[in-house]
Amino acid sequence: MNSTDIKEHAPINWVSTSMFIVTTLVAVTLVPWYGITYGYDTSAWVAFVALTFLTGMSITGGYHRLWSHNAYEAHPILRVWYALWGAAALENTILDWCSGHRVHHRHCDDLEKDPYSAKRGLWFSHMGWMLREYPSGRVDFKNVKNLMKDPIVMWQYKYYVPITLAMNIGVPVGLGLIFDNVWAMVLLAGFLRIVVAHHITFFINSIAHKWGSQPYTDENTARDNAFFAVLTHGEGYHNYHHIFQNDYRNGIRWFHWDPTKWFIKACSWVGLTSNLKTVPDYKIQRAVVKMQFKRAQEKLAKAECPVTAAKWTALLEHEYEKYHAMLNQWAEHQSDRLDETRKNLKERWENTALHQNIIDIEEQLMEQSQRLKTLMADYKAALA
Ligand SMILES: [Zn+2]
Ligand SMILES: [Zn+2]
Structure with a gap:
């Protein structure tokens, strides 16, 4: 029996399996039946959307970016939330x-x-993995020792069942009593919301490892997918996330749909979050150029005319090496600059040759980056 079989033949995890069966069955039978028979009022739909966001964003912003990756720090009030x-x-x-x-x-x-x-198939990465026990039995907490020092994490661990029941039964029933529509709230803000929020998270493990682009790395199956970013509160930029996992952003451009990033940033303005980690731009650019260069090499290796391919390979390699050397030089100067800043020599720094050096290298780097871009476009045209 190989390792793949172990999981597929592991005993069924009846707790999670029955939870999925019950919630899904209610969502596809009772939810539409009640809607057709009695109809849902606006308050139930608003509660459904609001709770889908609240639960989803607590997974992306809290479970994922805060606790799994330490991408920022959060005030206890936000951690309890x-x-x-x-x-x-x-x-x-x-x-x-x-x-x-x-x-x-x-x-x-x-x-x-x-x-x-994701190499074990779409179904396995989406839900299948949760339906059976781990081969080793229990999850090992050796890799989350830092989280065990967080009293809020441990409080949730200890009282998980009562907290979950209070949030999933208490909140919808409470809202139902306020708006006088208990069953509508239980069905929409309870059952349907759980099923929708589940699949939103599961998409990140399945679809975000299957469909989309790989602008930063192809060393794993993670993909960037702008469409799924909209469905997953910003986590669709999964290729970026896998290479720069400690960045509090997943969508790095201002126009990338990443409400989790916006929420974390907005919280920093009122002191609820701090120490937001971002990856320096040059590192991101280096990853992008590395991928473009790799793709160009692969394409040139398959080119029909070996003479043209050899010429472009040599040209690209030469320019890429220059770019790399320049980037390293720039990074070195940057770290020198940090040292100087640390020494509080601001005035001296402004007059130093180092300052001028960095400006010069930045200009050259921009030019070199442009040359590479033009070359990448030219070689494609030459091969066409
Ligand atoms: Zn992650
Ligand atoms: Zn992933």
Whole structure:
């Protein structure tokens, strides 16, 4: 029996399997039946949308970017908020979720070690992995020791069942009593919302590892997919996330749909979040150019005319090496600059040759980057 078979033949996890069966059955039978028979009022629909966002964003902003990746720091008030609404998402405790997710990043696509390896098929990475027990039995918390020091994480772990029941039964029933539509609230803001929020998260493990582009790395199956970013509160930029996992953003451009990033940023203005981590632009650019260069090499290797291909390969390699050397030089100067700044020599720094050096290199780097871009476009035209 190989490692793949172990999971497929592991005993069924009846807790999660029955939870999925019940919630899905209610969502596809009772929810439409009630709607057709009695109709849903606006308050139930508003509660459905609001709770879908609250639970989804607590998973993306809290479970994922805060606790799994330490991409920023959050005030205890926000951490309690995430712990409560994250529990409402019915995706297990923070400790379990983050432990599994850290393993996913560490062993991405590994058939045996990645808990939701995309290499084991769309269904397995979407939901199949949760329907059976882990081969090793319980999840190992060795990789989340830092989270065990967070009293809010441990409080949620200890009282997960009562918190989950309170959030998933107490909140919809409470809203129903206020708006006098208990069954409508339980069905829409309870059952349907759980099912929709589930699949939103599951898309990130399945579709975001299957369809989309790979502008930053092709060393794993993660993809950037702007369409799914809209459905997943910004987590569709998964190719970027897998290479720069500690960045609090997943969509790095201002126009990238990433409400989780906007929420974290807005919270920093009122002191709820701090120390937001971002990857320096030059590192992002280096990854992009590296991928473009790799693709160009692959395309040239398949070119019909070997003479033309050899000429362009040599040209591109030469320019790429120059670009790399320049970027390294720039990065070195940047770290020198940081040292000087640390020494509080601001005045001196402005007059130093180092300052001028950086400006010169930045200009050259821009030019070199442009040359590379033009070359990349030219070689395609030459091969066409
Ligand atoms: Zn992640
Ligand atoms: Zn992933």
